[in-house]
Amino acid sequence: MKNFKNLLFIALFFVTATVLGQTKISGIIVDETNQPLPGASVLEKGTKNGTTTDFDGNFTLTPKSNSGVLVVSFIGYTRKEVAFSSSKANIGTIKLAEDAGSLDEIVVMATSFAIDRKTPVAVSTIKASDIERKLGTQEFPEILKSTPGVYATKSGGGFGDGRINMRGFNSENVAVMINGVPVNDMENGRVYWSNWAGLSDVTSAMQVQRGLGAAKVAVPSIGGTINILSKTSDVEKGGNIIASTGNNGFQKYGFTLSTGLMDNGFASTVSFSKTSGEGYVDGTQFEGYNYFVNFSKDINDSHKLSFTTFGSPQRHGQRQNRSTIATIRNAQSGIRFNPDWGYKNGQVTHIEDNFYHKSQTSLNHYWTISDVTSLSTAAYASYGSGGGGGTAGTNRDLFNQRLGGADQPVDFDNIVAINRANGSLGSEAILRASRNDHEWYGVLSTFKTKLNDNLDLIAGVDWRTYVGRHYREVTDLLGGDYFLDVNSRGVGNNVNRSSDALQVGDKMGYNNDGNVGWLGFFGQLEYGTDDFNAFLSTSVQRSSYQRVDYFQYDLSTEAGRDLATTDKVNLDGYSIKGGANYRIDDVQNIFANIGYFERPAIFDAVYQGFNNTNVNANAENEKIFSMELGYGIRSEKFAANINIYRTQWNDRSFSRSIPADPTVTGSEDFTANLLGVNALHQGVEFDFTYKYSDKLNFTGMLSLGDWTNANDLIDVPIFDENQVQRGTLDLLVDGLKVSDAAQTTAALGMLYNFWDKSSITVDYNYFADMYAQINPLDRADFDPSTPSVRGGNAWKAPNYSTFDASFRHGFNLGEFDTTVTVRVNNLLDTEYVADALDAADPLVWFGFGRTFSLDLKIKF
Numbered sequence: 025m026k027n028f029k030n031l032l033f034i035a036l037f038f039v040t041a042t043v044l045g046q047t048k049i050s051g052i053i054v055d056e057t058n059q060p061l062p063g064a065s066v067l068e069k070g071t072k073n074g075t076t077t078d079f080d081g082n083f084t085l086t087p088k089s090n091s092g093v094l095v096v097s098f099i100g101y102t103r104k105e106v107a108f109s110s111s112k113a114n115i116g117t118i119k120l121a122e123d124a125g126s127l128d129e130i131v132v133m134a135t136s137f138a139i140d141r142k143t144p145v146a147v148s149t150i151k152a153s154d155i156e157r158k159l160g161t162q163e164f165p166e167i168l169k170s171t172p173g174v175y176a177t178k179s180g181g182g183f184g185d186g187r188i189n190m191r192g193f194n195s196e197n198v199a200v201m202i203n204g205v206p207v208n209d210m211e212n213g214r215v216y217w218s219n220w221a222g223l224s225d226v227t228s229a230m231q232v233q234r235g236l237g238a239a240k241v242a243v244p245s246i247g248g249t250i251n252i253l254s255k256t257s258d259v260e261k262g263g264n265i266i267a268s269t270g271n272n273g274f275q276k277y278g279f280t281l282s283t284g285l286m287d288n289g290f291a292s293t294v295s296f297s298k299t300s301g302e303g304y305v306d307g308t309q310f311e312g313y314n315y316f317v318n319f320s321k322d323i324n325d326s327h328k329l330s331f332t333t334f335g336s337p338q339r340h341g342q343r344q345n346r347s348t349i350a351t352i353r354n355a356q357s358g359i360r361f362n363p364d365w366g367y368k369n370g371q372v373t374h375i376e377d378n379f380y381h382k383s384q385t386s387l388n389h390y391w392t393i394s395d396v397t398s399l400s401t402a403a404y405a406s407y408g409s410g411g412g413g414g415t416a417g418t419n420r421d422l423f424n425q426r427l428g429g430a431d432q433p434v435d436f437d438n439i440v441a442i443n444r445a446n447g448s449l450g451s452e453a454i455l456r457a458s459r460n461d462h463e464w465y466g467v468l469s470t471f472k473t474k475l476n477d478n479l480d481l482i483a484g485v486d487w488r489t490y491v492g493r494h495y496r497e498v499t500d501l502l503g504g505d506y507f508l509d510v511n512s513r514g515v516g517n518n519v520n521r522s523s524d525a526l527q528v529g530d531k532m533g534y535n536n537d538g539n540v541g542w543l544g545f546f547g548q549l550e551y552g553t554d555d556f557n558a559f560l561s562t563s564v565q566r567s568s569y570q571r572v573d574y575f576q577y578d579l580s581t582e583a584g585r586d587l588a589t590t591d592k593v594n595l596d597g598y599s600i601k602g603g604a605n606y607r608i609d610d611v612q613n614i615f616a617n618i619g620y621f622e623r624p625a626i627f628d629a630v631y632q633g634f635n636n637t638n639v640n641a642n643a644e645n646e647k648i649f650s651m652e653l654g655y656g657i658r659s660e661k662f663a664a665n666i667n668i669y670r671t672q673w674n675d676r677s678f679s680r681s682i683p684a685d686p687t688v689t690g691s692e693d694f695t696a697n698l699l700g701v702n703a704l705h706q707g708v709e710f711d712f713t714y715k716y717s718d719k720l721n722f723t724g725m726l727s728l729g730d731w732t733n734a735n736d737l738i739d740v741p742i743f744d745e746n747q748v749q750r751g752t753l754d755l756l757v758d759g760l761k762v763s764d765a766a767q768t769t770a771a772l773g774m775l776y777n778f779w780d781k782s783s784i785t786v787d788y789n790y791f792a793d794m795y796a797q798i799n800p801l802d803r804a805d806f807d808p809s810t811p812s813v814r815g816g817n818a819w820k821a822p823n824y825s826t827f828d829a830s831f832r833h834g835f836n837l838g839e840f841d842t843t844v845t846v847r848v849n850n851l852l853d854t855e856y857v858a859d860a861l862d863a864a865d866p867l868v869w870f871g872f873g874r875t876f877s878l879d880l881k882i883k884f
Contacts, residue, residue, distance in 0.1 A: 055120060093108070157785060164221065164223060165186045178871070180342055197247050202384065218340070222315075234248040265884075282294075308362065316336060317333050344862070386403065398450060417454050443510060451502055481550075509524050538569070565597050625675075634743060634749075667709045711725035757798065771787065789825060826854050828850070830853050842881070843880075859870070
């Protein structure tokens with residue numbers, strides 16, 4: 025630790041000497057429409073000496089010799105070599121041509137990455153340099169919080185527990201892809217960002233396409249698409265070492281090594297990092313690792329192979345239960361208060377925690393069949409193992425007994441003493457984990473050919489198969505001899521037991537598999553001229569579902585085994601969408617798109633009762649109609665976009681958790697399966713960039729949404745935490761505002777470059793009209809003759825705004841290009857509600873107060 029601090033001290037105050045009389049080469053990198061390319065790579069050929077362009081595409085490089093060649097590259101564009109000499113210090117503007125084929129090594133299906141002023145969708149692109157500058161100790165989705173239509177928070181505040189909503193749609197309805205491969209959960213569509221907590225280390229660019237999106241896969245993105253492009257092995261030879269420290273014991277160390285493309289056509293990149301800390305919220309200690317390996321081989325001019333594997337195994341404490349505003353403000357630790365942890369034998373013990381490792385491995389092949397035809401194929405596999413903690417037992421009120429007042433940690437030693445005193449009666453209260461292990465295999469292949477000078481055909485297949493294993497297991501008996509669980513059935517993991525007396529590692533509560541198959545075909549025609557681009561695309565897909573239950577049926581009999589495995593349920597969906605972009609002149613463009621989707625219902629909508637008998641084999645498809653109109657302007661100093669959108673979403677199906685009421689003794693957690701929800705999402709978005717001078721730039725956005733539920737729900741089934749149905753209710757939500765995301769957002773950012781490699785940023789974000797997530801029990805109509813339903817919209821959180829700031833300084837540490845970044849989030853320590861659950865006294869999570877990080881990166 026001492027050496028680390030010394031290194032940071034040296035990095036902050038190291039003064040470098042420049043060679044007298046050595047000329048600096050400068051220029052600007054732009055695309056075919058003369059728009060700057062921030063983050064483009066500029067390398068002196070034959071050396072490790074290089075730099076990247078700033079926000080405006082400008083670069084300055086001190087070469088090792090008086091003349092030579094610069095190699096200029098940017099993802100999605102053709103690499104270009106430009107000669108330089110000391111007699112011409114400013115080489116002017118370098119224009120790069122679009123080259124979708126340059127992305128083939130990571131197989132993003134090339135055209136899934138939208139091109140400004142060509143692809144007719146609302147799009148924002150975040151470069152690696154912006155991620156390094158702005159992320160700090162934030163959750164990875166939070167880097168997008170200044171994007172129109174986006175609301176991102178840390179949720180309960182545990183490591184990797186962040187969430188993102190786009191135009192009012194949660195991650196279940198936002199297509200997330202890594203290198204063009206979909207990662208949304210196959211059963212429910214969710215994205216768990218803790219699985220990708222280390223992804224920021226290896227991201228080259230992240231693009232957000234709002235609305236229909238430009239992805240050429242059979243995945244209908246309702247709210248939008250997030251396409252994350254990882255580093256590949258075409259980077260130059262070298263690497264870097266990173267070290268970070270921050271608030272609440274945050275520490276991160278890592279390295280990246282690259283061979284560059286060698287003479288034999290082979291290249292490799294390896295990256296590894298470790299992250300740990302105490303967590304801003306009480307009881308959210310964490311430790312995580314990130315690994316990334318890529319090998320690629322240019323077999324010949326026609327064939328290229330690339331192998332990539334990466335993952336982020338981690339474990340962290342969580343805060344799953346919200347508290348009232350009064351409870352939090354009166355707590356000794358204030359907004360850091362967390363009721364879900366305590367001490368056992370002097371050691372921190374988590375009631376709620378998360379532990380998971382999800383790897384993704386792909387083998388990508390790119391085949392250049394001819395000058396006009398290519399085939400990209402990715403075969404991939406993903407394995408996940410882990411789950412989240414919680415409690416079980418006949419006396420879970422013991423977890424409310426604390427070491428002091430109600431705002432203090434749980435007294436686990438008291439529970440241990442009680443369980444031990446029970447002797448042969450077993451534990452009254454234990455810790456358990458809800459596991460969700462899975463195996464996922466897929467093939468994604470895209471064929472592209474040019475039919476003529478203006479017309480391209482793209483077609484492909486998207487095949488996936490998935491097995492999800494869901495069960496609960498005993499993780500800590502808390503001093504007892506065993507735990508008696510009537511739901512274990514003496515089968516599954518406990519097949520050799522004569523009773524249901526469970527030990528650590530035994531399955532309990534429920535134990536079932538979800539088998540999901542997916543087969544999709546997609547096709548698209550793209551027409552393009554100098555001023556006009558248009559596309560028409562369609563896709564069809566079949567989802568197949570099968571459920572296997574190990575607890576609810578007697579597997580010792582043939583009849584029980586037959587009941588334990590359902591027949592497959594096949595559901596079909598399709599999509600059709602089109603759009604066009606017209607460049608009015610060199611400055612202005614307009615675009616429009618329109619689309620209709622029918623998406624198969626999710627797994628839980630088919631098996632509504634968490635059993636094999638209540639099967640909805642004819643579950644309604646979700647139906648989505650969306651349209652958008654946009655206008656853009658690009659001038660030398662000013663660029664702006666304005667978009668108007670309208671999305672009608674019918675027959676939506678999803679699950680909603682109903683947490684236990686902490687004020688009611690014996691209260692349980694419940695789950696409601698909500699089927700047939702209709703909603704209308706519409707709004708207007710505006711964003712801009714303004715180049716005041718070569719040193720000073722401004723960015724900003726304003727997003728105004730109007731997202732409303734459009735119908736009531738009848739006979740909604742309610743299940744307890746062991747997946748046993750406890751009744752039904754009518755849910756009266758017609759006219760209620762869509763919850764869980766701010767419907768009005770705004771941002772203003774400033775970037776000032778005061779030295780060649782030194783800059784400061786200030787970002788202002790404003791959030792308003794965020795309605796609390798409703799509790800279905802509060803909106804339930806149990807008896808129409810005596811209505812007792814909470815009226816009006818859900819509780820609306822107070823509007824709030826935050827300031828973030830960063831300082832970045834680059835210099836040469838000997839021969840090494842070194843960068844130091846200081847980042848402060850919520851600079852003014854604003855207190856605000858980021859998430860809420862509707863109630864007479866709302867239950868909330870406050871956002872983080874002021875946090876900071878100090879990052880060091882040394883390139884070699």
